[in-house]
Amino acid sequence: MSDNAKxxxxxxxxxxxxxARKVGEVFHSVARxxxxxxxxxxxxxxxxxxxxxxxxxxxxxxxKVLDVAGGSxxxxxxxxxxxxxxxxxxxxxxxxxxxxxxxxRMIDDGKAVPALQCDxxxxxxxxxxxxxxxxxxxLRNMTHKDRALADMQRVLKPGGRLLVLEFSQVWKPLAxxxxxxxxxxLPLMGKLLANDAxxxxxxxxxxxxxxxxxxxxxxxLDAGLGKVDYYNLAxxxxxxxxxxxx
Amino acid sequence: MLKPLLTRLIQHLLAQNSWAxxxxxxxxxxxxxxxxxxxxxxxxxxxxxxxxxxxxxxxVDASINIPVPVAxxxxxxxxxxxxxxxxxGDTEFASVLxxxxxxxxxxxxxDLSRVIGDVPAHEISKFGRNA
Numbered sequence: 001m002s003d004n005a006k007x008x009x010x011x012x013x014x015x016x017x018x019x020a021r022k023v024g025e026v027f028h029s030v031a032r033x034x035x036x037x038x039x040x041x042x043x044x045x046x047x048x049x050x051x052x053x054x055x056x057x058x059x060x061x062x063x064k065v066l067d068v069a070g071g072s073x074x075x076x077x078x079x080x081x082x083x084x085x086x087x088x089x090x091x092x093x094x095x096x097x098x099x100x101x102x103x104x105r106m107i108d109d110g111k112a113v114p115a116l117q118c119d120x121x122x123x124x125x126x127x128x129x130x131x132x133x134x135x136x137x138x139l140r141n142m143t144h145k146d147r148a149l150a151d152m153q154r155v156l157k158p159g160g161r162l163l164v165l166e167f168s169q170v171w172k173p174l175a176x177x178x179x180x181x182x183x184x185x186l187p188l189m190g191k192l193l194a195n196d197a198x199x200x201x202x203x204x205x206x207x208x209x210x211x212x213x214x215x216x217x218x219x220x221l222d223a224g225l226g227k228v229d230y231y232n233l234a235x236x237x238x239x240x241x242x243x244x245x246x
Numbered sequence: 247m248l249k250p251l252l253t254r255l256i257q258h259l260l261a262q263n264s265w266a267x268x269x270x271x272x273x274x275x276x277x278x279x280x281x282x283x284x285x286x287x288x289x290x291x292x293x294x295x296x297x298x299x300x301x302x303x304x305x306v307d308a309s310i311n312i313p314v315p316v317a318x319x320x321x322x323x324x325x326x327x328x329x330x331x332x333x334x335g336d337t338e339f340a341s342v343l344x345x346x347x348x349x350x351x352x353x354x355x356x357d358l359s360r361v362i363g364d365v366p367a368h369e370i371s372k373f374g375r376n377a
Contacts, residue, residue, distance in 0.1 A: 052250040055257060058274060058293030217303060229301040231249055242301065244275050
Protein backbone atom coordinates (compact mmCIF):
# COMPACT_ATOMS: atom_id res chain seq x y z
CA MET A 1 0.00 0.00 0.00
CA SER A 2 1.41 3.38 -0.99
CA ASP A 3 1.98 6.10 1.65
CA ASN A 4 1.51 8.86 -0.91
CA ALA A 5 -1.23 11.47 -0.48
CA LYS A 6 -4.42 10.51 -2.30
CA UNK A 7 -6.86 12.44 -4.42
CA UNK A 8 -9.86 11.80 -6.65
CA UNK A 9 -9.70 10.85 -10.29
CA UNK A 10 -13.39 10.67 -11.10
CA UNK A 11 -14.78 8.13 -8.61
CA UNK A 12 -11.37 6.44 -8.25
CA UNK A 13 -8.81 7.30 -5.60
CA UNK A 14 -5.29 7.74 -6.96
CA UNK A 15 -1.92 9.02 -5.74
CA UNK A 16 -1.77 12.80 -6.02
CA UNK A 17 1.34 12.56 -8.14
CA UNK A 18 -0.54 10.45 -10.70
CA UNK A 19 -3.62 12.66 -11.15
CA ALA A 20 -2.09 15.23 -13.50
CA ARG A 21 -0.79 12.45 -15.77
CA LYS A 22 -4.15 10.67 -15.81
CA VAL A 23 -6.07 13.88 -16.53
CA GLY A 24 -3.48 14.62 -19.19
CA GLU A 25 -4.19 11.27 -20.86
CA VAL A 26 -7.93 12.05 -20.94
CA PHE A 27 -7.39 15.41 -22.57
CA HIS A 28 -4.73 14.14 -24.99
CA SER A 29 -7.38 11.63 -25.99
CA VAL A 30 -10.23 14.12 -26.46
CA ALA A 31 -8.29 17.22 -27.62
CA ARG A 32 -9.13 16.90 -31.31
CA UNK A 33 -12.80 16.38 -30.56
CA UNK A 34 -13.01 18.76 -27.61
CA UNK A 35 -15.62 21.04 -29.15
CA UNK A 36 -17.74 18.05 -30.01
CA UNK A 37 -17.36 16.85 -26.42
CA UNK A 38 -18.44 20.20 -25.00
CA UNK A 39 -21.40 20.39 -27.34
CA UNK A 40 -22.44 16.85 -26.42
CA UNK A 41 -22.01 17.37 -22.67
CA UNK A 42 -23.87 20.66 -22.54
CA UNK A 43 -26.27 20.28 -25.47
CA UNK A 44 -24.52 23.28 -27.03
CA UNK A 45 -25.23 25.53 -24.05
CA UNK A 46 -21.55 25.97 -23.17
CA UNK A 47 -21.35 28.71 -25.79
CA UNK A 48 -24.05 30.77 -24.04
CA UNK A 49 -22.44 30.13 -20.63
CA UNK A 50 -19.09 31.38 -21.91
CA UNK A 51 -20.67 34.47 -23.49
CA UNK A 52 -22.40 35.24 -20.17
CA UNK A 53 -19.06 34.84 -18.37
CA UNK A 54 -17.52 37.49 -20.58
CA UNK A 55 -20.56 39.77 -20.16
CA UNK A 56 -20.34 39.80 -16.35
CA UNK A 57 -16.53 39.94 -16.22
CA UNK A 58 -16.49 43.74 -16.37
CA UNK A 59 -13.41 43.52 -18.61
CA UNK A 60 -12.64 46.79 -20.41
CA UNK A 61 -10.52 47.69 -23.43
CA UNK A 62 -6.87 47.72 -22.37
CA UNK A 63 -7.30 45.14 -19.57
CA LYS A 64 -5.01 42.15 -19.00
CA VAL A 65 -6.79 38.78 -18.91
CA LEU A 66 -5.40 35.34 -18.04
CA ASP A 67 -7.26 32.29 -19.39
CA VAL A 68 -6.25 29.33 -17.20
CA ALA A 69 -6.81 25.79 -18.54
CA GLY A 70 -8.10 27.60 -21.60
CA GLY A 71 -8.23 24.49 -23.76
CA SER A 72 -9.54 25.25 -27.19
CA UNK A 73 -9.38 29.00 -26.65
CA UNK A 74 -13.12 29.83 -26.76
CA UNK A 75 -12.89 32.35 -23.93
CA UNK A 76 -9.55 33.77 -25.01
CA UNK A 77 -11.13 34.56 -28.36
CA UNK A 78 -14.10 36.35 -26.75
CA UNK A 79 -11.87 38.24 -24.31
CA UNK A 80 -9.45 39.25 -27.07
CA UNK A 81 -12.35 41.03 -28.78
CA UNK A 82 -13.27 42.71 -25.49
CA UNK A 83 -9.80 44.01 -24.48
CA UNK A 84 -8.95 45.21 -27.99
CA UNK A 85 -5.48 45.93 -29.33
CA UNK A 86 -4.41 47.88 -26.23
CA UNK A 87 -5.20 44.94 -23.93
CA UNK A 88 -3.63 41.53 -23.43
CA UNK A 89 -5.02 38.02 -23.21
CA UNK A 90 -2.78 35.06 -22.36
CA UNK A 91 -4.02 31.52 -23.02
CA UNK A 92 -2.59 28.80 -20.77
CA UNK A 93 -3.14 25.08 -20.32
CA UNK A 94 -1.13 22.31 -18.65
CA UNK A 95 -1.93 20.01 -21.54
CA UNK A 96 0.12 20.45 -24.72
CA UNK A 97 -2.49 18.83 -26.97
CA UNK A 98 -5.28 21.11 -25.76
CA UNK A 99 -3.06 24.17 -25.94
CA UNK A 100 -2.09 23.34 -29.53
CA UNK A 101 -5.78 23.24 -30.49
CA UNK A 102 -6.41 26.64 -28.88
CA UNK A 103 -3.23 28.20 -30.27
CA UNK A 104 -4.01 27.03 -33.82
CA ARG A 105 -7.55 28.40 -33.55
CA MET A 106 -6.29 31.82 -32.47
CA ILE A 107 -3.83 31.89 -35.34
CA ASP A 108 -6.59 30.89 -37.76
CA ASP A 109 -8.68 33.75 -36.35
CA GLY A 110 -5.81 36.20 -36.86
CA LYS A 111 -5.53 36.90 -33.13
CA ALA A 112 -2.14 37.46 -31.54
CA VAL A 113 -2.77 35.70 -28.24
CA PRO A 114 0.27 34.15 -26.53
CA ALA A 115 -0.26 30.47 -25.65
CA LEU A 116 1.72 29.17 -22.71
CA GLN A 117 1.93 25.65 -21.26
CA CYS A 118 1.96 25.89 -17.48
CA ASP A 119 0.59 24.45 -14.24
CA UNK A 120 -2.25 26.50 -12.74
CA UNK A 121 -0.85 25.76 -9.27
CA UNK A 122 2.43 27.50 -10.17
CA UNK A 123 1.56 30.33 -12.56
CA UNK A 124 4.67 31.90 -14.09
CA UNK A 125 3.43 35.48 -13.72
CA UNK A 126 4.23 38.29 -11.28
CA UNK A 127 1.95 39.26 -8.39
CA UNK A 128 -0.92 41.67 -9.14
CA UNK A 129 -0.54 41.57 -12.93
CA UNK A 130 -4.00 40.73 -14.31
CA UNK A 131 -7.34 42.55 -14.20
CA UNK A 132 -9.22 39.30 -14.70
CA UNK A 133 -8.39 35.59 -14.42
CA UNK A 134 -10.79 33.03 -15.85
CA UNK A 135 -10.84 29.26 -15.49
CA UNK A 136 -13.64 27.52 -17.39
CA UNK A 137 -14.29 23.80 -16.98
CA UNK A 138 -10.74 23.34 -15.74
CA LEU A 139 -10.68 23.66 -11.96
CA ARG A 140 -12.23 20.24 -11.30
CA ASN A 141 -9.30 18.56 -13.05
CA MET A 142 -6.68 20.22 -10.87
CA THR A 143 -5.02 18.13 -8.16
CA HIS A 144 -4.79 20.89 -5.53
CA LYS A 145 -7.70 23.25 -6.20
CA ASP A 146 -6.85 25.33 -3.13
CA ARG A 147 -3.31 25.97 -4.38
CA ALA A 148 -4.54 26.81 -7.87
CA LEU A 149 -7.13 29.28 -6.54
CA ALA A 150 -4.52 30.89 -4.28
CA ASP A 151 -2.12 31.32 -7.19
CA MET A 152 -4.85 32.77 -9.42
CA GLN A 153 -5.67 35.20 -6.61
CA ARG A 154 -1.96 36.09 -6.32
CA VAL A 155 -1.63 37.23 -9.94
CA LEU A 156 -4.77 39.44 -9.74
CA LYS A 157 -4.47 43.18 -9.21
CA PRO A 158 -6.45 44.63 -6.29
CA GLY A 159 -9.95 45.11 -7.69
CA GLY A 160 -9.33 42.28 -10.16
CA ARG A 161 -11.79 39.43 -10.65
CA LEU A 162 -11.44 35.66 -10.64
CA LEU A 163 -14.16 33.92 -12.66
CA VAL A 164 -14.68 30.17 -12.26
CA LEU A 165 -17.09 28.56 -14.71
CA GLU A 166 -17.58 24.92 -13.80
CA PHE A 167 -20.10 22.10 -13.68
CA SER A 168 -21.77 22.17 -10.28
CA GLN A 169 -24.61 20.77 -8.21
CA VAL A 170 -27.86 20.56 -10.13
CA TRP A 171 -31.22 21.53 -8.60
CA LYS A 172 -32.21 18.46 -6.52
CA PRO A 173 -35.50 17.56 -8.30
CA LEU A 174 -33.57 17.28 -11.57
CA ALA A 175 -30.75 15.17 -10.09
CA UNK A 176 -32.12 11.70 -11.08
CA UNK A 177 -32.58 12.82 -14.68
CA UNK A 178 -29.15 14.43 -14.74
CA UNK A 179 -27.56 11.28 -13.27
CA UNK A 180 -29.14 9.14 -15.96
CA UNK A 181 -27.85 11.51 -18.62
CA UNK A 182 -24.33 11.68 -17.14
CA UNK A 183 -23.71 8.04 -16.38
CA UNK A 184 -25.72 6.25 -19.06
CA UNK A 185 -26.15 8.52 -22.05
CA LEU A 186 -22.89 10.49 -21.91
CA PRO A 187 -20.48 7.49 -22.00
CA LEU A 188 -22.61 5.98 -24.76
CA MET A 189 -22.40 9.17 -26.79
CA GLY A 190 -18.67 9.30 -26.07
CA LYS A 191 -18.31 5.83 -27.49
CA LEU A 192 -20.41 6.52 -30.57
CA LEU A 193 -19.08 9.99 -31.38
CA ALA A 194 -15.47 9.78 -30.27
CA ASN A 195 -14.90 6.05 -29.67
CA ASP A 196 -13.77 7.01 -26.16
CA ALA A 197 -16.32 5.98 -23.53
CA UNK A 198 -13.74 5.92 -20.67
CA UNK A 199 -12.77 9.58 -21.07
CA UNK A 200 -16.39 10.63 -21.08
CA UNK A 201 -17.09 8.50 -18.02
CA UNK A 202 -14.21 10.25 -16.21
CA UNK A 203 -15.67 13.64 -17.17
CA UNK A 204 -19.08 12.72 -15.73
CA UNK A 205 -17.51 11.35 -12.53
CA UNK A 206 -15.22 14.35 -12.09
CA UNK A 207 -18.26 16.64 -12.22
CA UNK A 208 -19.84 14.75 -9.31
CA UNK A 209 -16.66 14.95 -7.23
CA UNK A 210 -16.35 18.70 -7.73
CA UNK A 211 -17.33 20.98 -4.81
CA UNK A 212 -20.86 22.39 -4.83
CA UNK A 213 -21.63 26.10 -5.18
CA UNK A 214 -21.32 27.10 -1.53
CA UNK A 215 -18.20 24.99 -0.94
CA UNK A 216 -16.43 26.50 -3.92
CA UNK A 217 -17.45 29.98 -2.78
CA UNK A 218 -15.83 29.30 0.60
CA UNK A 219 -12.71 27.90 -1.09
CA UNK A 220 -12.39 31.12 -3.09
CA LEU A 221 -12.75 33.21 0.07
CA ASP A 222 -10.14 31.00 1.77
CA ALA A 223 -7.83 31.61 -1.20
CA GLY A 224 -7.85 35.30 -0.28
CA LEU A 225 -10.60 36.83 -2.37
CA GLY A 226 -12.53 39.54 -0.54
CA LYS A 227 -16.00 38.84 -1.90
CA VAL A 228 -17.55 36.02 -3.95
CA ASP A 229 -20.91 35.70 -5.66
CA TYR A 230 -22.17 32.94 -7.95
CA TYR A 231 -24.74 32.37 -10.67
CA ASN A 232 -26.51 29.07 -11.16
CA LEU A 233 -26.89 28.38 -14.87
CA ALA A 234 -29.24 25.72 -16.26
CA UNK A 235 -30.60 24.93 -12.77
CA UNK A 236 -27.14 24.53 -11.31
CA UNK A 237 -25.76 22.15 -13.92
CA UNK A 238 -23.11 24.84 -14.22
CA UNK A 239 -22.20 27.66 -11.83
CA UNK A 240 -20.27 30.82 -12.54
CA UNK A 241 -18.42 32.09 -9.47
CA UNK A 242 -17.11 35.64 -9.51
CA UNK A 243 -14.63 36.65 -6.83
CA UNK A 244 -13.20 40.10 -6.23
CA UNK A 245 -9.71 40.74 -4.89
CA UNK A 246 -9.89 43.59 -2.41
CA MET B 247 -31.24 31.03 -18.21
CA LEU B 248 -33.29 34.06 -17.13
CA LYS B 249 -30.37 35.95 -15.62
CA PRO B 250 -28.19 35.77 -18.74
CA LEU B 251 -31.12 36.96 -20.89
CA LEU B 252 -32.04 39.83 -18.57
CA THR B 253 -28.40 40.79 -18.16
CA ARG B 254 -28.04 40.96 -21.92
CA LEU B 255 -31.14 43.15 -22.11
CA ILE B 256 -29.82 45.50 -19.41
CA GLN B 257 -26.44 45.72 -21.12
CA HIS B 258 -28.11 46.44 -24.44
CA LEU B 259 -30.05 49.32 -22.89
CA LEU B 260 -26.92 50.71 -21.24
CA ALA B 261 -25.03 50.50 -24.53
CA GLN B 262 -27.72 52.80 -25.97
CA ASN B 263 -27.15 55.18 -23.02
CA SER B 264 -23.37 55.43 -22.98
CA TRP B 265 -23.43 58.33 -20.47
CA ALA B 266 -24.43 55.83 -17.75
CA UNK B 267 -21.18 53.82 -17.77
CA UNK B 268 -19.12 56.82 -16.71
CA UNK B 269 -21.39 57.41 -13.72
CA UNK B 270 -21.45 53.77 -12.65
CA UNK B 271 -17.82 52.80 -13.20
CA UNK B 272 -16.51 54.09 -9.82
CA UNK B 273 -18.92 51.68 -8.12
CA UNK B 274 -17.71 48.50 -9.89
CA UNK B 275 -18.48 45.41 -7.78
CA UNK B 276 -21.19 47.12 -5.68
CA UNK B 277 -24.57 45.45 -5.44
CA UNK B 278 -27.97 46.99 -4.82
CA UNK B 279 -31.39 45.51 -4.18
CA UNK B 280 -34.15 47.17 -6.16
CA UNK B 281 -37.58 46.64 -4.59
CA UNK B 282 -40.69 47.57 -6.53
CA UNK B 283 -43.51 45.54 -4.92
CA UNK B 284 -44.30 42.82 -5.82
CA UNK B 285 -41.03 42.60 -7.74
CA UNK B 286 -37.45 42.80 -6.56
CA UNK B 287 -34.07 42.25 -8.15
CA UNK B 288 -30.44 42.62 -7.13
CA UNK B 289 -28.17 44.45 -9.54
CA UNK B 290 -24.39 44.46 -9.61
CA UNK B 291 -22.29 47.21 -11.16
CA UNK B 292 -19.63 45.79 -13.44
CA UNK B 293 -16.11 47.13 -13.53
CA UNK B 294 -16.60 48.50 -17.06
CA UNK B 295 -19.58 50.59 -15.87
CA UNK B 296 -22.13 48.04 -17.05
CA UNK B 297 -24.91 46.49 -15.01
CA UNK B 298 -25.96 42.89 -14.55
CA UNK B 299 -28.31 40.94 -12.36
CA UNK B 300 -26.38 39.77 -9.30
CA UNK B 301 -25.89 36.10 -8.49
CA UNK B 302 -27.54 33.85 -5.92
CA UNK B 303 -25.37 34.86 -2.98
CA UNK B 304 -25.14 38.63 -3.48
CA UNK B 305 -24.34 40.77 -0.44
CA VAL B 306 -26.02 44.09 -1.08
CA ASP B 307 -24.38 47.43 -0.36
CA ALA B 308 -27.62 49.39 -0.69
CA SER B 309 -31.30 48.98 -1.34
CA ILE B 310 -33.75 51.14 -3.24
CA ASN B 311 -37.40 50.73 -2.34
CA ILE B 312 -39.85 52.25 -4.80
CA PRO B 313 -43.46 52.14 -3.56
CA VAL B 314 -46.05 51.50 -6.27
CA PRO B 315 -47.43 55.10 -6.33
CA VAL B 316 -43.89 56.44 -6.78
CA ALA B 317 -43.21 53.91 -9.56
CA UNK B 318 -46.36 55.05 -11.34
CA UNK B 319 -45.26 58.70 -11.08
CA UNK B 320 -41.84 57.82 -12.52
CA UNK B 321 -43.45 55.93 -15.40
CA UNK B 322 -45.69 58.93 -16.05
CA UNK B 323 -42.57 61.06 -16.51
CA UNK B 324 -42.58 62.89 -13.17
CA UNK B 325 -38.86 63.73 -12.86
CA UNK B 326 -39.16 64.65 -9.19
CA UNK B 327 -40.73 61.33 -8.21
CA UNK B 328 -37.37 59.61 -7.80
CA UNK B 329 -36.70 61.58 -4.61
CA UNK B 330 -39.58 59.73 -2.95
CA UNK B 331 -37.81 56.35 -3.28
CA UNK B 332 -36.53 54.98 0.04
CA UNK B 333 -32.78 54.40 -0.03
CA UNK B 334 -30.81 52.52 2.64
CA GLY B 335 -27.16 51.46 2.92
CA ASP B 336 -24.57 53.18 0.72
CA THR B 337 -26.74 56.17 -0.17
CA GLU B 338 -24.23 57.79 -2.54
CA PHE B 339 -24.01 54.63 -4.65
CA ALA B 340 -27.76 54.03 -4.50
CA SER B 341 -28.51 57.61 -5.54
CA VAL B 342 -26.27 57.33 -8.58
CA LEU B 343 -27.80 54.00 -9.53
CA UNK B 344 -31.32 55.35 -9.09
CA UNK B 345 -30.56 58.35 -11.28
CA UNK B 346 -29.13 56.07 -13.98
CA UNK B 347 -32.16 53.78 -13.87
CA UNK B 348 -34.49 56.75 -14.09
CA UNK B 349 -32.57 58.31 -16.98
CA UNK B 350 -32.08 55.25 -19.18
CA UNK B 351 -34.23 55.26 -22.29
CA UNK B 352 -34.85 52.56 -24.87
CA UNK B 353 -33.94 53.52 -28.44
CA UNK B 354 -36.61 51.24 -29.83
CA UNK B 355 -36.60 52.82 -33.27
CA UNK B 356 -32.94 51.87 -33.67
CA ASP B 357 -33.62 48.26 -32.60
CA LEU B 358 -36.69 48.01 -34.81
CA SER B 359 -34.76 49.33 -37.82
CA ARG B 360 -32.37 46.37 -37.61
CA VAL B 361 -35.29 44.00 -38.07
CA ILE B 362 -37.57 45.77 -40.55
CA GLY B 363 -35.41 48.54 -42.00
CA ASP B 364 -35.04 52.27 -41.32
CA VAL B 365 -38.13 53.67 -43.04
CA PRO B 366 -40.76 51.28 -41.61
CA ALA B 367 -39.14 51.55 -38.16
CA HIS B 368 -39.31 55.35 -38.31
CA GLU B 369 -42.95 55.29 -39.42
CA ILE B 370 -43.97 52.84 -36.67
CA SER B 371 -42.11 54.87 -34.05
CA LYS B 372 -43.72 58.09 -35.28
CA PHE B 373 -47.14 56.42 -35.04
CA GLY B 374 -46.31 55.27 -31.49
CA ARG B 375 -45.20 58.74 -30.41
CA ASN B 376 -48.34 60.35 -31.84
CA ALA B 377 -50.75 57.75 -30.46
